[in-house]
Amino acid sequence: MLLWTAVLLFVPCVGKTAWLYLQAWPNPVFEGDALTLQCQGWKNIPLSQVKFYRDGKFLHFSKESQTLSMGAATVQSRGQYSCTGQVMYIPQIFTPTSETAMVQVQELFPPPVLSAAPSPEPREGSLVTLRCQTKLHPLRSALRLLFSFYKDSHTLQDRGPHPELCIPGVKEGDSGLYWCEAAPEGGQVQKQSPQLEVRVQAPVSRPVLTLHHGPTDPAVGDMVQLLCEAQRGSPPILYLFYLDEKIVGNHSAPCGGNASLLFPVKSEQDAGNYSCEAENGVSRERSEPKKLSLKGSQVLSTPTSSNWLVPWLPASLLGMMVIAAALLVYLRPWRKAGPLPSQIPPPAPGGEQCPLYANVHHQKEKDEGVVYFVVHRTSKRSEGQFYHLCRGEMPAAQ
Numbered sequence: 001m002l003l004w005t006a007v008l009l010f011v012p013c014v015g016k017t018a019w020l021y022l023q024a025w026p027n028p029v030f031e032g033d034a035l036t037l038q039c040q041g042w043k044n045i046p047l048s049q050v051k052f053y054r055d056g057k058f059l060h061f062s063k064e065s066q067t068l069s070m071g072a073a074t075v076q077s078r079g080q081y082s083c084t085g086q087v088m089y090i091p092q093i094f095t096p097t098s099e100t101a102m103v104q105v106q107e108l109f110p111p112p113v114l115s116a117a118p119s120p121e122p123r124e125g126s127l128v129t130l131r132c133q134t135k136l137h138p139l140r141s142a143l144r145l146l147f148s149f150y151k152d153s154h155t156l157q158d159r160g161p162h163p164e165l166c167i168p169g170v171k172e173g174d175s176g177l178y179w180c181e182a183a184p185e186g187g188q189v190q191k192q193s194p195q196l197e198v199r200v201q202a203p204v205s206r207p208v209l210t211l212h213h214g215p216t217d218p219a220v221g222d223m224v225q226l227l228c229e230a231q232r233g234s235p236p237i238l239y240l241f242y243l244d245e246k247i248v249g250n251h252s253a254p255c256g257g258n259a260s261l262l263f264p265v266k267s268e269q270d271a272g273n274y275s276c277e278a279e280n281g282v283s284r285e286r287s288e289p290k291k292l293s294l295k296g297s298q299v300l301s302t303p304t305s306s307n308w309l310v311p312w313l314p315a316s317l318l319g320m321m322v323i324a325a326a327l328l329v330y331l332r333p334w335r336k337a338g339p340l341p342s343q344i345p346p347p348a349p350g351g352e353q354c355p356l357y358a359n360v361h362h363q364k365e366k367d368e369g370v371v372y373f374v375v376h377r378t379s380k381r382s383e384g385q386f387y388h389l390c391r392g393e394m395p396a397a398q
Contacts, residue, residue, distance in 0.1 A: 204233030
């Protein structure tokens, strides 16, 4: 009886946490490190039937091993860990529980961020630089990061030392979804960036305008459709429709393609030269004009120096013929009267006689002669030109 009492005095209280404790290493733990848990007994007392727990939930069981390898640590590996094990301490066998140990897995580097310079919407033909940006933890700054770049399902660069990728002379076909990946050299941690959409802005081509109406020229009340299309160019494309230089309508094509304008002919003012314009923020192009004529009417283009004289040429010739005939009729009595008399005044002294204009007027029958007028130009070397008017009468014809 005294022996059993002595044994009990030297046996610690069962269930106390001093029997077990849990260790985790390395410390501190970073992403990618091999995380190991070890459940140890008091004074390295042997354990069996070891169980590991994380955040109070069962994790692993081992009959003999007191060590658990967790593999490469991740951010999801963090938590509160504990263990239980069967201890044999003669004459008793009991299963104590360790105190919890907090495992903090530190981030080796944040997920990278992909950017495009100068813009994720570059103009066609420009240089684009993709940058994969991230930074190692100061305690692991000696590591070396490698970078990979991807577009859609293609690899552009695999595990290179440079965090930048240059794309010279981008084309419209370079548009797409890009992302990058960073990983430490020789490590198991890989992190991808969010996807970045790159949209190369191509200038619009010169649009083509097509007029749609019946087989003949439209009349008032008929419908006319204008169809404008730029074969290439980054969307969205804004189309403007013009009658001569006046905007008559517009339409936006968010996904590219063509645009149309349908309108009824209301009057002859709807006839004229139509054109369209395509614009997408990169460039602006204007189509060739198309002429719309209405049935039973003529639409004249703006007169030019070469064509405005054509309609007036016959009328001008006719007018000249009428004037010539009138002059002949008017001057006919003078021709019947014979030569002018010698009483025509002599030229002005010191000058030359240069008749400019002569007019002969028949007097009435009761008058005896004919009245004439002759205009002379007198020139002098040192003076200006003078006009001299001569007036006289000549005897009537017998």
